[in-house]
Amino acid sequence: MDPWRYSTQGISVALRVTPRGGRDDIDGVETLADGRVVLKVRVRAxxxxGEANRAVTELIAKALGVPKARVRILSGMTSRLKQIAVDGEPARLGDALRRLAATKQD
Incomplete structure (x- = not known):
């Protein structure tokens, strides 16, 4: 099960963010205790x-090759668990996220 959902405008992604994580990186996919599946993200900020939120949107934009303006936080502005939206071609964005997550599962 993937932590992202497709829409006509792009995708929405469930994240678990670790601020002050030592580096800006995507750490793969994790299943939380309540069964939710999230993409693990860490940022130095x-x-x-709002510094960590800015760093998260910049990291996701760079990783997916989209402009920063196409990434926005939908919910969880003050929480480690966030829902973000990325505008763009849904299949391409999903494939890119799948590749990013797969390289971190080792």
């Missing part, structure tokens, strides 16, 4: 004044 601190969770203060």
């Amino acid at each position: 601190i969770a203060d004044g």
Whole structure:
């Protein structure tokens, strides 16, 4: 099961973010205790004044090769669990996320 859902505008992705994680990186897919599946993301930025949120949107945009303006946080602005939307061609974005997550599953 993937932590993203397709829509006509792009995809939405469930994230678990680790601020002050030492590096900006996508760490793969994880199933939480409640059964939800999330994409694990870590950023160097601190969770203060929206810095970590900005770092997350920039990381996702860079990883998927889309402009930063196409990535927005839908929910979880002050939580480690977030829902983001990425505008673009849904199949291409999903394939890119699948490749990114697969390289981190080892």
